[in-house]
Amino acid sequence: MASTTAPAPRARARRAAGARHTLRLRASAAVLAALVLAVLLVPLLFPLDQQAVDLAGKLRPPSAAHPFGTDEVGRDLLLRCVYGLRVSLLVGVVAALTATVAGTAVGALAGALGGAADRTVMRLVDLFSSVPHLLLGIFIVAMFRPGVWPVILSVALTHWLSTARIVRAEVLSLRSRPYLDAALTGGASRWRITVRHLLPAVLPQAGLAAVLMVPHAIWHESALSFLGLGLPAHEASLGIMANAARSSLLAGDWWPTLFPGLFLIVPTLAVAGLAGAWRERLNPRRRSELTL
Amino acid sequence: MLELRDIIAGYDRRTPVLRGVSLTLAPGEAVGLLGPSGCGKSTLARVAALLHRPDAGTVVLDGTPARGWRHRAPRAQRTAFGVLFQQPRLSADPRLRLADLIAEPLRATGRPAEVASRLDELAPLVGLGGDLLTRRPHEVSDGQLQRACLARALVLRPRWLICDEMTAMLDASTTAALVAVVETYRRETGAGVLAVGHDRTLLHRWCDRTVHWTDLAPAPANPGAA
Numbered sequence: 001m002a003s004t005t006a007p008a009p010r011a012r013a014r015r016a017a018g019a020r021h022t023l024r025l026r027a028s029a030a031v032l033a034a035l036v037l038a039v040l041l042v043p044l045l046f047p048l049d050q051q052a053v054d055l056a057g058k059l060r061p062p063s064a065a066h067p068f069g070t071d072e073v074g075r076d077l078l079l080r081c082v083y084g085l086r087v088s089l090l091v092g093v094v095a096a097l098t099a100t101v102a103g104t105a106v107g108a109l110a111g112a113l114g115g116a117a118d119r120t121v122m123r124l125v126d127l128f129s130s131v132p133h134l135l136l137g138i139f140i141v142a143m144f145r146p147g148v149w150p151v152i153l154s155v156a157l158t159h160w161l162s163t164a165r166i167v168r169a170e171v172l173s174l175r176s177r178p179y180l181d182a183a184l185t186g187g188a189s190r191w192r193i194t195v196r197h198l199l200p201a202v203l204p205q206a207g208l209a210a211v212l213m214v215p216h217a218i219w220h221e222s223a224l225s226f227l228g229l230g231l232p233a234h235e236a237s238l239g240i241m242a243n244a245a246r247s248s249l250l251a252g253d254w255w256p257t258l259f260p261g262l263f264l265i266v267p268t269l270a271v272a273g274l275a276g277a278w279r280e281r282l283n284p285r286r287r288s289e290l291t292l
Numbered sequence: 293m294l295e296l297r298d299i300i301a302g303y304d305r306r307t308p309v310l311r312g313v314s315l316t317l318a319p320g321e322a323v324g325l326l327g328p329s330g331c332g333k334s335t336l337a338r339v340a341a342l343l344h345r346p347d348a349g350t351v352v353l354d355g356t357p358a359r360g361w362r363h364r365a366p367r368a369q370r371t372a373f374g375v376l377f378q379q380p381r382l383s384a385d386p387r388l389r390l391a392d393l394i395a396e397p398l399r400a401t402g403r404p405a406e407v408a409s410r411l412d413e414l415a416p417l418v419g420l421g422g423d424l425l426t427r428r429p430h431e432v433s434d435g436q437l438q439r440a441c442l443a444r445a446l447v448l449r450p451r452w453l454i455c456d457e458m459t460a461m462l463d464a465s466t467t468a469a470l471v472a473v474v475e476t477y478r479r480e481t482g483a484g485v486l487a488v489g490h491d492r493t494l495l496h497r498w499c500d501r502t503v504h505w506t507d508l509a510p511a512p513a514n515p516g517a518a
Contacts, residue, residue: 177383178379178382178383179382179383179384179385181343181377182377182383182441183400184343184362184363184370185341185370185371185373185374185397185445186371186396186397186400186401186447186448187397187400187401188397189367190363196396201387
């Protein structure tokens with residue numbers, strides 16, 4: 001008689017978790033790919049005159065002609081949402097990359113040099129951290145004319161601190177490993193040990209920090225624009241659109257608030273989904289269980 | 293000649309692990325250093341290999357006093373040593389394939405042209421065959437990894453080999469194989485070997501002389517004093 005063995009509950013739960021994980025990863029990647037394609041292709045196919053208004057068609061609800069409706073000066077909200085997301089993604093990606101490169105360099109330097117250099121750099125990091133970063137960001141953008149690059153500079157300059165801390169902690173934990181002693185005995189210079197052994201070990205953590213920083217930077221751009229400190233007022237930005245929609249929301253016109261809000265929330269969730277999958281891959285206990 | 297004179301070293305200046313320890317190693321000589329766990333054998337081995345800066349004392353390498361430790365040691369002095377550590381898992385960069393692990397010192401010292409020939413010599417010598425050289429550390433056993441670490445230690449043809457409990461994690465046959473490789477290298481090149489360990493029998497059979505930890509420390513100046 002053939003006998004069958006029921007799979008252990010733990011193995012079944014592990015497989016279910018793996019399937020959920022794969023589904024989340026694929027859904028996040030698909031949504032993000034669609035949004036990135038949209039922000040790359042739509043401006044080519046549908047150029048937007050940022051200053052053109054149509055007061056006769058203002059605050060029209062969603063329809064076939066305007067799937068997201070129109071705003072308080074009659075501009076198509078779908079097109080402006082896509083243009084706004086383009087700015088948000090540009091700020092998010094460039095600011096996160098800049099902050100990660102700066103944070104990684106500072107953290108690796110502090111960790112690799114150790115001693116007084118480490119103490120000095122980390123006190124500098126503490127000093128920056130002691131100032132609320134939105135306040136510091138506002139101070140930085142206020143020094144420049146409104147535009148994308150001051151916003152990127154503001155976000156990057158206020159967000160390298162956490163990456164520097166993560167990278168320094170990783171480097172410190174690696175410094176006592178015998179394989180670095182073996183590299184020293186093998187004639188490696190301090191530079192080679194940093195580039196060949198230390199940085200490759202910390203890059204996955206730094207990469208994860210960068211991915212997690214992208215949605216944070218997007219929200220920062222929106223917050224600055226919402227406060228009137230980001231992009232010029234006529235340019236499409238999700239923060240500016242959310243600010244402009246406040247008065248119409250009270251009058252019962254929901255669409256100028258809802259769609260820019262969704263364009264902020266959906267990419268945030270998609271990037272967070274990708275980052276979650278990446279974090280799972282970095283976890284050695286889960287690595288062997290994943291079928292990716 | 294490798295001379296360690298009156299070494300005082302440790303991890304806290306107020307309570308040094310080594311207090312005035314001296315040891316001399318001649319070229320071609322194998323010295324076994326015995327002692328209990330935590331007595332400072334490994335610290336002494338690290339001082340000898342210029343990996344740990346002593347608080348006081350001198351390390352003289354072929355008549356030249358060492359003036360720097362770790363990165364500050366001249367490359368020629370650092371590469372005079374090949375070091376084997378107790379735990380192969382911790383002494384191998386987990387991202388490097390075994391071939392790259394072995395070749396890393398050649399690349400670090402600007403001799404990439406020698407990589408292929410040295411790998412061809414060393415892989416069979418330490419018993420790494422087949423596809424093992426293309427694997428990463430987590431894909432091989434402790435014994436196979438320690439063989440790769442031995443090949444890495446020998447790749448620059450060091451004049452001194454420091455074996456810090458290199459066989460503690462290994463079975464008897466791998467231990468015998470690795471010791472045989474070290475002995476062949478010593479015989480052929482005249483390198484000096486400092487073997488640190490707990491295994492009295494192994495060190496007695498392997499080394500020309502065996503020193504117990506307590507023989508290295510100076511006798512108390514006035515043992516009768518209260």
